Amino acid sequence: MIVNNYEILGISEGSSKSEIRKAFRKLALRHHSDKGGDEKEFKKIKQAYDDLKLGKKYPDSLEERLKKARVIYDETDEEIRSNKILAENISKDMKVAEEWAGALNRADGTGIRFFGSKTLGELEFERKANGALSIKGNYKAGSLTYDGPIIMQGNITSPSWSKEHETNIRITKGDFKLVNPLENKYKIENGVKITVDNGDIVVGNVFGKKVKVQDPSGRVGLYTIKEYRTQLVAPKGKIIVENVANTVSLDCNSVITLNLEDDVKINAREILIYGSKVTYDVEIELKEGGVIRFFENFSIQGLSDDSVIKLENGKIFRLRELKTKRIKVLPDDLVINKNKFDKDDTMVGKGFNITYKLLDNFYKKQPRKKIIDWNLNMRGFKKS
Numbered sequence: 001m002i003v004n005n006y007e008i009l010g011i012s013e014g015s016s017k018s019e020i021r022k023a024f025r026k027l028a029l030r031h032h033s034d035k036g037g038d039e040k041e042f043k044k045i046k047q048a049y050d051d052l053k054l055g056k057k058y059p060d061s062l063e064e065r066l067k068k069a070r071v072i073y074d075e076t077d078e079e080i081r082s083n084k085i086l087a088e089n090i091s092k093d094m095k096v097a098e099e100w101a102g103a104l105n106r107a108d109g110t111g112i113r114f115f116g117s118k119t120l121g122e123l124e125f126e127r128k129a130n131g132a133l134s135i136k137g138n139y140k141a142g143s144l145t146y147d148g149p150i151i152m153q154g155n156i157t158s159p160s161w162s163k164e165h166e167t168n169i170r171i172t173k174g175d176f177k178l179v180n181p182l183e184n185k186y187k188i189e190n191g192v193k194i195t196v197d198n199g200d201i202v203v204g205n206v207f208g209k210k211v212k213v214q215d216p217s218g219r220v221g222l223y224t225i226k227e228y229r230t231q232l233v234a235p236k237g238k239i240i241v242e243n244v245a246n247t248v249s250l251d252c253n254s255v256i257t258l259n260l261e262d263d264v265k266i267n268a269r270e271i272l273i274y275g276s277k278v279t280y281d282v283e284i285e286l287k288e289g290g291v292i293r294f295f296e297n298f299s300i301q302g303l304s305d306d307s308v309i310k311l312e313n314g315k316i317f318r319l320r321e322l323k324t325k326r327i328k329v330l331p332d333d334l335v336i337n338k339n340k341f342d343k344d345d346t347m348v349g350k351g352f353n354i355t356y357k358l359l360d361n362f363y364k365k366q367p368r369k370k371i372i373d374w375n376l377n378m379r380g381f382k383k384s
Contacts, residue, residue, distance in 0.1 A: 004057050008048035013057075024049040087141040087159035090116065094142030097125050101133050101146055123154075132174070141165045149174030149199065153184070158191040158228065160211065167192045175199040175237070182242055191228030200237040201252070206230055208247025208263070239268075243275075260307075278319065280304040288312045292354040303348065311359055321362070322347045322354065334358045 006013045009023040027045045031037035051057075097115045104111050104127040112126045116137070123137035131148040139156045142165055150171055158167035169176070169192075176196050178186045181204030188194070189207040209228040231249045232239050238254035246262040255268045259275035260282045269290035276296040286292060286309060294303070305320035327335065328343045336353045347354055 005048040005051045006057070008044060009052070017053075020049065020052050084159075084162045084165075087162035087165035090121075090140050090159075091142030091165040093123075094139075094144050097123070098144050098146070101125060101127055105131065105133075105147055139167060139169075141167055143168040143170075145170045145172065147172045150176050151179060152177070153179045153186075155186055156188045156192050156194075158189075158193075158230075160190070160209075160228065168195075169193070170195045170197070171199060172197050173199070175202065177202040178204060181205075188230060188232075191230055193231040193233070195231075195233040196237060198236050199234065201232050201234050201239045201241075203232070203239075203241050205243045205245075206232065206241055206248050207245050210247055238270075276303070278303045278307050280306040282307040283310065284308065285310040285312065286356055286359070288356055290356045293351050294348045294354075295351045297349050309359070311356060313360065315360065315362075317359060317362065319348070327352065330358065331361065334361055 004013075006015065009020065009027065011019055011023045015023070024045065028042065031042040031045060093115045097113075100111075100113060108131075110127055110129050112124065114122050114124055116122045121138055121140060123135060123139065126134040126136075128134060133146050133148060133150045135150060135152045136154060138154045139152070141159045141162070148171070150169070156167060156169075159165055174196075176194055176199070178184075181202070185204065187205045187207060188203055190209045194201060208230040211226045211228070212223050213226050214223060227247050229247045229249055231251070232241070234252040236253055238256065239250050239252045240256045241250070242257070243259045243261075244250065244257055244264050245260075248263070249265045249267075250257075251267045253268060254270040254272075255266055256272045257274070259277040260266070260273070261277055261279040262281065264279075264282045265285075266283070267285045267287070269287040271284060271286065271290070271292045272295065273293070274295045282304070284292065284307070288311075292309065303319055303323065305318060305323070307319045309317045309319065309322070323346055325347050326343075327341050327345050327347060330347075334355070334357055336355065341350065341352060345352065
């Protein structure tokens, strides 16, 4: 059953502007997250209200909503101004929070304090006896540096149109973790940067954002795309993440992830991909001595031929070259645990170790005698 925007707000078709506004405010008070409501339901109500202001009776189709999720069109001058003021106020609070947490850390003390406001959204900070900083609430703007682990419950975003107040969280010692991120559906989005100098990052879904903006020179009808790239950096540790999409960079020693799509860049020594989706504009750079492993048995069907794998020495491969390369034709001295795989298995899938050394020697020709000997071994025969 298709529900129109009037029905979503619980009013009859042809209702006046004041009746529409009154219905929206009533439902918003009930469903807003600050009031303990369902954030998903609130967004649905807000979208219906915005659509009716534009004269739209029915919600957007799934295709239209997906398109908007990837490219968001111009914000009004009033929205830009409001966002900047909001970001500035939150950033000031986060600076006070940083100083408060730092003072407790130096004194090895404990304490709980709220930052922000009912209007802007409150964050509960607690410095625990073990040195960890607990944060509860949605982090929306500003920089925070802490010399110890951070455990967080909430979403993390960064403000548009306010570069000086972007969300930038840095941990100099310890891990950054979201509490049960998959179960709680926590997400990091919109140009956030999280840096962990000597630890790991454990999060849920991570997104960036692209915004369509009017041409800076003022030419009518021309637009440019502005990127808000979300960045997770753990140079000495691992990043564990579910889905990564739409303008994101991951830089670490090890990555464990599910799916990668829409302009994702990874730079790591160990890359473990458990899902079946890697799109054409994904770029993976493998550090020297590293390894890539695809665990989905049928992932060859969902991985784009044109996604790119680079080596630290500059060599570049399209994923199509690996998807069709059978393990049996690879040089024995370049393959780990070759006997675990069937003779027709390819390099992609089943957790096969695609090592840096193997890729670096990818076009090395194997003597025919080695291929014959390996085929005999796979069939249960031994060389005489």
